[in-house]
Amino acid sequence: xxxLEPELPQVSLSLLGHGIDLDATLTSGQTFSWKRNADGRWxxxxxxxxxxxxxxxxxLRAVGPSLTHAAVTRYFGLDVPMREVFASxxxxxxxxxxxxxxxxxxxxxxxxxxxxCNFISSSLKQIVQIQQINHDLRHAFGRQIGEELYSxxxxxxxxxxxxSQLRACRLGxxxxxxxxxxxxxxxxxxxxxxxxxxxxxxxxxxxMRIRGVGAKVANCILLFAYGRxxxxxxxxxVERVLRRLYFNDRPSVTTERMRIFADRHFGPYRGxxxxxxxxxxxxxPKALPEGRKVPVKKASAARVRATSG
DNA sequence: ACCCAGGACTGAT
DNA sequence: ATCAGTCATGGG
Numbered sequence: 001x002x003x004l005e006p007e008l009p010q011v012s013l014s015l016l017g018h019g020i021d022l023d024a025t026l027t028s029g030q031t032f033s034w035k036r037n038a039d040g041r042w043x044x045x046x047x048x049x050x051x052x053x054x055x056x057x058x059x060l061r062a063v064g065p066s067l068t069h070a071a072v073t074r075y076f077g078l079d080v081p082m083r084e085v086f087a088s089x090x091x092x093x094x095x096x097x098x099x100x101x102x103x104x105x106x107x108x109x110x111x112x113x114x115x116x117c118n119f120i121s122s123s124l125k126q127i128v129q130i131q132q133i134n135h136d137l138r139h140a141f142g143r144q145i146g147e148e149l150y151s152x153x154x155x156x157x158x159x160x161x162x163x164s165q166l167r168a169c170r171l172g173x174x175x176x177x178x179x180x181x182x183x184x185x186x187x188x189x190x191x192x193x194x195x196x197x198x199x200x201x202x203x204x205x206x207x208m209r210i211r212g213v214g215a216k217v218a219n220c221i222l223l224f225a226y227g228r229x230x231x232x233x234x235x236x237x238v239e240r241v242l243r244r245l246y247f248n249d250r251p252s253v254t255t256e257r258m259r260i261f262a263d264r265h266f267g268p269y270r271g272x273x274x275x276x277x278x279x280x281x282x283x284x285p286k287a288l289p290e291g292r293k294v295p296v297k298k299a300s301a302a303r304v305r306a307t308s309g
Numbered sequence: 310a311c312c313c314a315g316g317a318c319t320g321a322t
Numbered sequence: 323a324t325c326a327g328t329c330a331t332g333g334g
Contacts, residue, residue: 122315123317124315124329124330125315125316126315128332129333130315132332167330171330171331172329172330173330174316174317174329175330177317211317211318212317213317214316216316217317233315234315235314235315236314236315238315282315
């Protein structure tokens with residue numbers, strides 16, 4: 001079926017990349033719909049529009065329909081003063097090592113709705129599986145706007161989807177969470193646009209009213225969609241690296257204790273510290289050389305509201 | 310077969 | 323408020 005989209009003008013942009021590393025940024029577990037071409041260029045979506053991006057020297061180049069300089073800058077966080085972020089970091093040899101591993105890693109500002117769906121889908125899933133779920137949702141419920149190009153379905157569309165059809169997208173027990181979340185958004189029970197206007201603590205509370213959204217998923221949405229780089233999501237990897245490097249592998253240290261430590265230790269831009277650490281321990285085989293894998297204490301089910309981050 | 314995955318929800322204390 | 327069990331599915 002051919003596209004019913006009006007022909008949008010193709011735009012070709014070149015902007016200062018400020019040292020962005022697309023490979024690190026787009027494979028660091030914050031986005032799940034970009035694909036790497038054989039030539040190293042990346043195909044994906046910015047604000048719901050398909051595009052192709054790559055780096056050329058110090059330039060970031062982007063091609064796609066109706067792209068704007070402002071949209072690309074915002075999406076890739078090129079307006080974030082990384083100098084200031086780095087200057088705010090504590091003197092910490094572990095964080096230094098994580099930074100040095102991928103200094104061009106950047107935190108994206110993605111669409112809240114798709115980010116919400118991705119991280120509802122993420123619980124107890126590996127990153128490659130989240131990518132597959134995103135792909136399946138697009139093909140099952142999105143609009144085809146080109147060859148092998150499917151938009152991400154909006155909340156109203158998913159709110160009409162039979163749960164059996166959602167389960168076919170490998171969502172498992174997350175299917176009912178996603179379905180309920182879609183109805184909450186489509187009905188206006190939770191307004192994702194309003195979340196953007198709230199202070200981070202209140203924004204997190206609002207997001208946690210959504211089915212399937214606990215503290216960790218809410219922090220991922222705040223960090224990867226709303227640009228709240230004070231958010232500090234603690235998943236099994238971050239919990240593992242914090243426990244090993246800062247708590248001597250003590251199994252009694254709770255996730256909440258680590259959150260308090262992280263809020264104080266990593267400073268106002270701790271979301272970036274978190275992302276450097278996460279990417280480093282997952283991708284660098286030499287990270288945590290002496291680190292035996294300690295079993296991770298399960299996080300408490302309580303929805304913590306007392307602290308920020 | 311076994312363990313793990315960018316966890317959240319439910320029900321029992 | 324905290325804790326253990328449960329929830330599906332695919333990778334290694």
